[in-house]
Amino acid sequence: MLDVKAGDDASFELLLHKYRTPLVNFLNRMVRDSATAEDLAQEVFLRIYRARNKYAPNAKFTTWLYRIATNLALNALRDARHRQMEVSLGQPGESGETDLPAIELPDRQPGIEQQLMARDRVERIRRAIHALPEKQRVAVLLHKYQEMDYDEIARILECSESALKSLLFRAYETLRVELAPLVAPPKDCRSKEPAREGRRT
Amino acid sequence: MNCERIEKQLIAYMDGRASSTERREVEAHLADCGACRTRAEEFRLLWGVLDEAPQAETSPAFDARLRARIAAEPPRQSLWAWLVPSPRLALAVSLLLVLSVWISSVPAPGPAVAEVAQSEAEFKMIKDLPVLEDYDVLANFEALSELPPQPVDANRPM
Numbered sequence A: 001m002l003d004v005k006a007g008d009d010a011s012f013e014l015l016l017h018k019y020r021t022p023l024v025n026f027l028n029r030m031v032r033d034s035a036t037a038e039d040l041a042q043e044v045f046l047r048i049y050r051a052r053n054k055y056a057p058n059a060k061f062t063t064w065l066y067r068i069a070t071n072l073a074l075n076a077l078r079d080a081r082h083r084q085m086e087v088s089l090g091q092p093g094e095s096g097e098t099d100l101p102a103i104e105l106p107d108r109q110p111g112i113e114q115q116l117m118a119r120d121r122v123e124r125i126r127r128a129i130h131a132l133p134e135k136q137r138v139a140v141l142l143h144k145y146q147e148m149d150y151d152e153i154a155r156i157l158e159c160s161e162s163a164l165k166s167l168l169f170r171a172y173e174t175l176r177v178e179l180a181p182l183v184a185p186p187k188d189c190r191s192k193e194p195a196r197e198g199r200r201t
Numbered sequence B: 001m002n003c004e005r006i007e008k009q010l011i012a013y014m015d016g017r018a019s020s021t022e023r024r025e026v027e028a029h030l031a032d033c034g035a036c037r038t039r040a041e042e043f044r045l046l047w048g049v050l051d052e053a054p055q056a057e058t059s060p061a062f063d064a065r066l067r068a069r070i071a072a073e074p075p076r077q078s079l080w081a082w083l084v085p086s087p088r089l090a091l092a093v094s095l096l097l098v099l100s101v102w103i104s105s106v107p108a109p110g111p112a113v114a115e116v117a118q119s120e121a122e123f124k125m126i127k128d129l130p131v132l133e134d135y136d137v138l139a140n141f142e143a144l145s146e147l148p149p150q151p152v153d154a155n156r157p158m
Helices: A009-031 A034-050 A061-087 A110-130 A134-145 A150-157 A161-178 A186-200 B003-014 B020-032 B034-050 B062-071 B079-083 B087-105 B109-133 B135-139
Strands: none
Touching: A009 A034, A009 A061, A009 A134, A009 B062, A034 A061, A034 B062, A061 A134, A061 A150, A110 A134, A110 A161, A110 B034, A134 A150, A134 A161, A134 B034, A150 A161, A161 B003, A161 B034, B003 B020, B003 B034, B020 B034
16 A cells, blocks of 8 residues: 555555455445445545555554445445435335345246245345444454454444454344344255245245 | 353354463353353354355456546646646746845945935034034124125034
8 A cells, every 4th residue: 555655556456456356245245236335345446546645554454445445335325224215205115125026936946946045045144234233234244254353343443342342242143043044954944945935925 | 251251252262363361261161051052053153154145246347447537536746736836826936036136136326325415414514513613703703794694504503
């Protein structure tokens, strides 16, 4: 990053190449929309490019990167929630349900059925993570998927390491309860899944 | 260690980031507490489930789009560019500076001439001072009575 600050555009390209995919993944898990995630990732890199002169190496670059990303994602979610509330005032409908298109279950084709079950599991996981309070969600994503150290996550979330550990425990505890049917061995899950899938269609 | 205290250390123990002391404490508690042992095992299974969420791929146009946006950014200004915002202004400031230096270096004629005239008048007055101060000589000097009366100069010393 110091090279980028000195005006080395090639170093910026290296940063982009190294952090683009993990950043888009993090944002995608935050906002659950790939197009929005890419837009936000673009905005993160653009802000870093604009602020490169002000970069002070007193913290890790990733701390800076993910703090910007977290703030942008949370703002985007709040804006989207606000818009959704305005739109849904006159429209009855179930919020919080999956945004996947309705699935027509075909006749018994094991390959497709398994695919649908896998898709359903992924959607449940995403929904459970998304239902966590904002801070817990960010903590889980940075801990589980970005594999960041506790001190770095604590800096991004502006809390103590001790508070972060409690936050993570509460978040995983919620997920453990929410995803209990998936946590059971796959054999048990498979026997329950078709009934649930049928209810959703 | 009780079950409440283990909550803060359990995650770090499971992801391998706990210190050796914390690890020993958690292991000792798990050996005695079946509920926490079950919970730890379920956390382990949960992490396996969370890994099922696939990674998103970045679209091929991502880099090109970002490069285009960066290219559209205004260029970074140097310190010199900040100091000299425009060549025209720099030229005008320089000319003004040269002019003011030139004006201050040329001596003003008026005050110097007046100074010379004043010093000559003072010299003449000092030269005539012994005669003028002898009032009796001047009062009884007959030749002076025949002269036409002189206008009185207010500035002249008596």
